[in-house]
Amino acid sequence: MKCYIGIDLGSTTTKAVIVDEGGEALGHGITNSRSNYDTASKVAKMEAVISTRLTLFRQRLKCTPELKDDTSQLLTELERCFRLELFLEQLEELHRACANNAGTVSTVDDRDALREALEEIFQSLAQKLESLFAPGVARKSNFFRDLAGSAYMQASEEVAKQTGLSFDALLNVYDKSIIQVESRPPSANLDEKFLAALDRVTEETGFDRERVRKPVQDALKEDIEECYTVGTGYGRVRLPFPKEHIRSEILCHGLGAHLMYPGTRTVLDIGGQDTKGIQVDDTGIVANFQMNDRCAAGCGRYLGYIADEMNMGLHELGPMAMKSTRTVRINSTCTVFAGAELRDRLALGEKREDIIAGLHRAIVLRAMSIISRSGGVSNEFTFTGGVAKNEAAVKELRKLVVENYGDVTINIDPDSIYTGALGAAEFARRSGTQASLATGGNPS
Amino acid sequence: MSKESEVVKESSMLMQKEMIADNYEALTSTAESGRKVASTFVPGNLNELIMCFGMLNNLPEINAIQNGMRKKSGAMIMDAERNGHSEDVCTYVKADIGQMSKGNIAPNGKPMPAPDLLLLSYTGCFTFMKWFELLRHEHGCETVMLQVPYTGDGVITDNMRSYVIKQLKEEVIPAMERVSGVKFDIDRLRENLRRSAEAEDNLVWVLESAKNVRSPIDAYFGGVYYIGPIFTAFRGTREAIDYYRVLRGEIEQRIEQQLGPVTPEDDMEEERYRLVVEGPPNWTSFRDFWKMFYDEGAVVVASTYTKVGGVYDQGFRHDPDHPLESLAEYCLGCYTNRNLPNRVDMLVNYVNDFQADGLLVNSIKSCNSFSAGQLMMMQQVEKRSGKPAAFIETDLVDPRYFSAANVKNRLESYFQMIEQKRSRIEAA
Numbered sequence: 001m002k003c004y005i006g007i008d009l010g011s012t013t014t015k016a017v018i019v020d021e022g023g024e025a026l027g028h029g030i031t032n033s034r035s036n037y038d039t040a041s042k043v044a045k046m047e048a049v050i051s052t053r054l055t056l057f058r059q060r061l062k063c064t065p066e067l068k069d070d071t072s073q074l075l076t077e078l079e080r081c082f083r084l085e086l087f088l089e090q091l092e093e094l095h096r097a098c099a100n101n102a103g104t105v106s107t108v109d110d111r112d113a114l115r116e117a118l119e120e121i122f123q124s125l126a127q128k129l130e131s132l133f134a135p136g137v138a139r140k141s142n143f144f145r146d147l148a149g150s151a152y153m154q155a156s157e158e159v160a161k162q163t164g165l166s167f168d169a170l171l172n173v174y175d176k177s178i179i180q181v182e183s184r185p186p187s188a189n190l191d192e193k194f195l196a197a198l199d200r201v202t203e204e205t206g207f208d209r210e211r212v213r214k215p216v217q218d219a220l221k222e223d224i225e226e227c228y229t230v231g232t233g234y235g236r237v238r239l240p241f242p243k244e245h246i247r248s249e250i251l252c253h254g255l256g257a258h259l260m261y262p263g264t265r266t267v268l269d270i271g272g273q274d275t276k277g278i279q280v281d282d283t284g285i286v287a288n289f290q291m292n293d294r295c296a297a298g299c300g301r302y303l304g305y306i307a308d309e310m311n312m313g314l315h316e317l318g319p320m321a322m323k324s325t326r327t328v329r330i331n332s333t334c335t336v337f338a339g340a341e342l343r344d345r346l347a348l349g350e351k352r353e354d355i356i357a358g359l360h361r362a363i364v365l366r367a368m369s370i371i372s373r374s375g376g377v378s379n380e381f382t383f384t385g386g387v388a389k390n391e392a393a394v395k396e397l398r399k400l401v402v403e404n405y406g407d408v409t410i411n412i413d414p415d416s417i418y419t420g421a422l423g424a425a426e427f428a429r430r431s432g433t434q435a436s437l438a439t440g441g442n443p444s
Numbered sequence: 445m446s447k448e449s450e451v452v453k454e455s456s457m458l459m460q461k462e463m464i465a466d467n468y469e470a471l472t473s474t475a476e477s478g479r480k481v482a483s484t485f486v487p488g489n490l491n492e493l494i495m496c497f498g499m500l501n502n503l504p505e506i507n508a509i510q511n512g513m514r515k516k517s518g519a520m521i522m523d524a525e526r527n528g529h530s531e532d533v534c535t536y537v538k539a540d541i542g543q544m545s546k547g548n549i550a551p552n553g554k555p556m557p558a559p560d561l562l563l564l565s566y567t568g569c570f571t572f573m574k575w576f577e578l579l580r581h582e583h584g585c586e587t588v589m590l591q592v593p594y595t596g597d598g599v600i601t602d603n604m605r606s607y608v609i610k611q612l613k614e615e616v617i618p619a620m621e622r623v624s625g626v627k628f629d630i631d632r633l634r635e636n637l638r639r640s641a642e643a644e645d646n647l648v649w650v651l652e653s654a655k656n657v658r659s660p661i662d663a664y665f666g667g668v669y670y671i672g673p674i675f676t677a678f679r680g681t682r683e684a685i686d687y688y689r690v691l692r693g694e695i696e697q698r699i700e701q702q703l704g705p706v707t708p709e710d711d712m713e714e715e716r717y718r719l720v721v722e723g724p725p726n727w728t729s730f731r732d733f734w735k736m737f738y739d740e741g742a743v744v745v746a747s748t749y750t751k752v753g754g755v756y757d758q759g760f761r762h763d764p765d766h767p768l769e770s771l772a773e774y775c776l777g778c779y780t781n782r783n784l785p786n787r788v789d790m791l792v793n794y795v796n797d798f799q800a801d802g803l804l805v806n807s808i809k810s811c812n813s814f815s816a817g818q819l820m821m822m823q824q825v826e827k828r829s830g831k832p833a834a835f836i837e838t839d840l841v842d843p844r845y846f847s848a849a850n851v852k853n854r855l856e857s858y859f860q861m862i863e864q865k866r867s868r869i870e871a872a
Binding site: 247249290291 | 835868
């Protein structure tokens with residue numbers, strides 16, 4: 001089948017979306033951007049291909065009468081086992097890299113002891129991490145680095161204590177290795193992993209192997225033909241394709257928001273290091289836009305910085321702010337100063353949740369100023385980007401929109417992080433089908 | 445960025461380069477020549493009058509621009525900040541203050557003499573007043589301020605005109621006589637003004653040539669070179685007449701050969717976007733900034749910055765038959781002295797008359813005088829012309845405020861936005 005791909009290279013994460021010839025979204029993928037955009041775009045694309053395969057499985061399973069009712073459960077299990085397969089492969093790579101890098105650590109005399117310690121660490125890691133993929137277990141993150149990293153820290157701390165080896169040396173080996181593993185493009189052997197995952201699923205759940213295998217294999221046979229790719233986002237110049245395949249993220253966000261909510265007239269996107277206020281017409285064409293200039297205070301990274309200052313996880317900030325009962329005003333327009341204000345308020349005895357709620361309000365106030373510069377909020381208003389997932393930010397935004405612009409429909413899609421990539425995929429589809437019409441054949 | 449050796453230079457550019465070098469040479473050899481120096485600003489620059497007294501014209505803004513383009517302004521600004529000038533103060537002022545604290549070396553490497561007269565024509569920029577106060581404090585020389593009423597209602601009244609003329613007669617000319625020891629001769633002024641008008645005719649012809657679709661000039665990046673002589677120490681000189689005659693000849697040839705604008709790298713290839721620009725360019729990354737346009741096929745067909753030293757394209761000419769009246773009219777009409785509705789009218793007319801695809805505002809971070817109101821202006825131009833507009837922020841000569849990645853990102857988005865709108869109109 002003909003597929004069109006949009007890739008959005010963000011400062012924090014890289015996203016990919018795949019659409020079919022009719023513009024229907026088939027799958028999406030996300031990964032951390034690292035400092036290597038090439039790998040990030042490959043990984044995000046691979047993730048989108050995986051998600052597309054799952055969509056295709058779903059379609060096939062739905063058409064198989066005896067499996068129709070079990071489709072959701074089967075897919076959940078299949079994805080879980082597939083993730084485990086993928087994860088174990090990466091863990092193996094990490095293991096190999098660590099073993100190689102153990103020889104380069106200059107601070108340790110006994111290298112054999114270091115290698116032995118690593119063996120021990122990886123044994124416990126495999127067990128521990130496999131349990132993270134057991135049925136029904138909720139994972140904090142799907143990123144390999146997040147999961148493997150924290151488990152490695154824990155295991156190596158214990159091993160260091162037992163063996164008397166330096167913890168720092170073990171950490172050093174990990175740091176070197178994880179970068180190598182992450183910057184290696186993923187192996188493309190997805191089909192094999194899906195089949196291995198299927199074996200696991202049937203073993204664990206008791207589904208009839210042959211009956212399930214047929215629709216999965218049929219779906220795997222379907223060729224995902226990459227006809228045209230469009231890249232967007234800050235890293236877009238790094239994408240390995242020609243200039244015509246690159247679109248500004250403003251246009252992609254505008255179009256993406258229009259596709260998600262056709263009534264959209266104003267889009268607010270708060271990403272890692274930029275905030276965009278975009279006005280679009282009834283076809284998703286951008287009429288005006290404003291972005292933060294020179295300073296990225298009030299973007300996602302601001303919250304990341306505050307989370308670090310408070311020694312909290314980024315995802316804990318929103319829920320904590322929701323507990324707030326009184327308003328604390330944070331005036332600073334600078335991220336670093338906001339950190340100082342935060343400590344000042346803490347010293348004055350303000351509650352953490354009230355201060356954090358104040359910080360969320362400060363972010364949204366900055367965003368409101370950018371929106372008003374772009375022409376204000378018109379009905380409907382679509383909020384996208386990583387910060388749209390933060391309930392406290394959304395709460396403040398709703399309040400300020402009502403105060404300033406009255407009753408306006410506010411759209412927030414749970415997948416809003418893919419808005420830019422979706423717009424890019426649609427641009428790819430339009431360019432791809434046009435090129436196809438022009439040449440009367442296959443544009444790829 | 446291309447190297448100096450690869451930069452294409454037309455003969456008009458070489459002529460101008462020589463004129464500027466000669467003026468700096470004259471300025472830095474007053475100890476030998478005994479000539480007096482008047483410092484003044486570009487908007488409201490009374491060069492014809494200054495010439496009547498045999499004085500030389502030194503323009504601190506131009507020095508700041510020269511230092512900006514030669515990548516020297518950054519260190520000068522830091523120097524001024526060390527001496528207590530805030531980060532938010534106009535960077536032309538700080539570059540000038542910094543230049544003084546570094547021995548007041550002119551761009552030709554020789555020490556600049558202290559001015560004998562500070563001639564402040566106040567034309568809409570309140571910072572100019574404070575700047576000259578600082579200079580007066582530094583040099584302790586004679587200072588004269590020409591109060592030019594702001595055209596807040598959008599019209600020049602007889603009252604305003606006679607107020608300026610009165611000051612010219614009673615304040616400015618006597619001060620110049622005192623400083624130079626030369627008696628004012630109105631016929632000499634008439635002669636200078638006649639030469640000005642002749643050069644101005646050709647300048648306007650050059651600027652209007654951008655109405656050709658496939659414009660032979662860039663009226664912003666190229667435009668800042670074209671306005672050079674008229675805006676500075678050469679209005680009213682024979683050299684300026686020659687310069688504009690040669691320039692016009694070059695442009696006529698370009699039109700004949702159907703060539704696009706000159707760029708630092710080569711003639712511009714395809715003309716893909718025609719823009720009107722409001723606001724001065726960034727000087728510290730001038731070439732990089734320009735490249736972001738010509739690489740994308742964007743030509744600026746009209747700009748307001750090229751009108752800050754006189755609105756000749758709106759019909760104004762220096763008039764030898766009404767010498768003092770026309771100097772007054774000139775100061776009152778400068779773009780910087782125009783009110784917001786007047787500026788909006790000019791921009792809308794430019795978008796329409798030059799068949800532009802839209803308006804770009806380059807707002808200057810440290811210029812409080814002119815950044816105020818620019819967003820409102822942009823929205824009005826958008827509404828009245830129906831063409832898309834965009835807004836970027838940079839600075840004059842402070843290299844810290846030019847964020848290339850951000851500016852490029854905004855520009856590319858804007859160009860693609862124009863493209864998208866166009867294809868929608870074509871599809872309809």
